């Protein structure tokens with residue numbers, strides 16, 4: 102099967118499996134009619150036929166092109182419908198779009214990864230990529246926070262990763278503890294106090310809700326990390342994903358085309374950055 | 377090779393004959409109609425020639441032939457089209473549209489098919505609307521590029537300038553209709569052009585558009601929340617007319633539906649002045665206030681496109697000035713910015 106003639110048209114995908122992550126987040130296991138190779142951090146537009154589409158970053162390994170996992174929070178029209186679907190449903194996907202994570206800039210760095218809520222989805226794909234070339238990283242720190250213990254995505258995997266390699270430090274926190282929670286309590290930035298950063302060697306990658314990204318960024322800057330070493334996944338309304346529809350404009354950039362990952366120095370002055 | 381400097385003379389009846397021929401395999405549109413309120417309409421509607429095309433740009437922007445208000449993205453309809461009488465400001469707008477829809481990593485197939493199938497016979501303006509301010513933006517009221525043929529009206533006929541290979545081809549296959557232009561015809565054309573340019577310049581000056589400041593600097597200065605934007609946006613009723621009528625506004629929204637024939641996807645004009653244009657799930661919005669949205673329209677035209685493309689995305693056509701229900705006047709806002 103060849104690609105559709107129009108870049109606005111998706112290729113068919115079959116929903117093979119759905120797994121529940123939290124009360125409002127599910128992971129969708131997709132099999133596209135033809136492979137959709139992507140680089141970590143790139144995103145796709147996922148179509149519910151006849152209803153609409155929305156942008157998502159695959160949470161699976163970029164080393165796998167014939168399958169794709171996407172972890173999705175229920176948030177509105179398209180995502181509500183996705184959450185009602187069962188294995189076997191027919192969907193559509195187009196992409197990948199955007200530049201993704203600049204792996205070349207990360208190699209050799211102590212990488213500090215900060216995630217909040219469903220923001221761990223694109224970061225999981227990044228982690229899979231990092232696992233592919235772990236020898237290129239002296240140190241990887243994953244700091245992840247969610248509202249409560251039941252809001253943690255990939256809970257089982259978080260434990261696995263913590264034991265996986267000495268280079269890999271995994272710290273998890275929740276805003277509000279519940280019965281039986283023995284771990285950290287507090288917003289994700291409080292975890293920064295629990296690790297010792299070698300600022301000169303460190304780059305940070307941040308993905309999560311706007312408020313979390315804002316405070317994490319400000320705190321990292323205050324700690325002394327260079328603004329050009331803070332990589333942010335920006336999220337604004339999107340329609341085309343192709344740099345044409347104008348929806349995702351953030352100052353001089355189209356997030357879909359020039360991003361979605363930007364270093365903070367490039368965008369800090371833009372009005373409405375965190376809104 | 378493009379014979380860009382090749383000049384001919386075409387009589388009014390010669391033009392009627394040419395269009396008649398073209399109408400066999402093209403849909404021919406004219407900018408014609410009532411005094412200063414010209415429309416882009418199918419040539420059949422204008423009756424038999426000879427007629428003269430519009431003195432100024434039409435009410436509707438040229439984009440309406442290339443970028444439909446609502447387009448099924450899966451169906452291509454590349455009907456060969458001819459536009460007669462497009463003006464310099466229309467051609468300037470196509471440079472923006474071409475950049476958006478043909479540039480970058482992806483091309484819009486519908487736009488491309490229509491663009492490739494559009495023959496542009498443009499024309500010099502012979503008058504100006506009171507809202508025209510093209511010369512303020514460094515443009516001229518006569519086309520300098522972007523056309524296949526350009527016609528400069530004289531009494532009884534036109535000086536024809538060739539602007540593309542397509543234009544050359546048209547002259548070659550209709551060589552009987554074109555005579556070499558004479559010196560006095562060229563002199564008359566140049567005088568008409570200079571006179572009208574002076575008229576627009578006088579009008580621009582009388583309107584107070586006299587400052588030399590760089591517009592990107594002006595628009596980039598200060599926050600979208602300053603008083604100037606709030607006050608000017610206070611009469612905006614979010615109708616979107618400024619965007620829809622603007623020849624360079626290209627924003628759109630994809631929408632899906634299902635009917636008996638299956639799933640459909642449409643590309644629909646959208647407006648950055650609508651409150652929900654930038655809204656995301658959960659309710660966050662980069663530009664919840666009208667002031668921010670008015671600012672974004674200026675920023676897109678006077679800063680974003682100059683940064684990306686080196687060209688302002690305003691042609692000075694004045695359409696938005698005429699269309700705005702809130703009486704927001706682009707020229708007045710620019711003047712205030714420069715103050």
Ligand SMILES: Cc1cc2nc3c(=O)[nH]c(=O)nc-3n(C[C@H](O)[C@H](O)[C@H](O)COP(=O)(O)OP(=O)(O)OC[C@H]3O[C@@H](n4cnc5c(N)ncnc54)[C@H](O)[C@@H]3O)c2cc1C
Nearest residue numbers: 154155156157158173174177178179180337338339656657
């Ligand atoms: C690059 C990128 C990657 C993303 N990755 C993920 C992910 O991995 N997992 C996840 O759960 N969410 C992700 N999102 C957010 C997700 O796109 C929105 O939650 C989703 O668009 C909501 O659509 P809806 O139809 O359910 O909501 P509605 O509020 O009904 O939205 C209607 C339409 O507006 C647009 N829209 C609304 N919210 C957003 C938004 N936040 N960003 C962009 N467009 C929006 C979409 O086109 C959407 O279909 C990502 C967003 C971007 C921009």
Ligand code: SF4
Nearest residue numbers: 622690691693694696
């Ligand atoms: S902004 Fe107004 S004056 Fe400028 S090109 Fe658009 S409609 Fe014409």
Ligand code: SF4
Nearest residue numbers: 612613615616618700
């Ligand atoms: S035309 Fe005027 S009233 Fe309508 S959206 Fe534009 S600025 Fe607002």
Ligand code: FES
Nearest residue numbers: 341342346347357
């Ligand atoms: S989503 Fe359309 S331009 Fe970025």
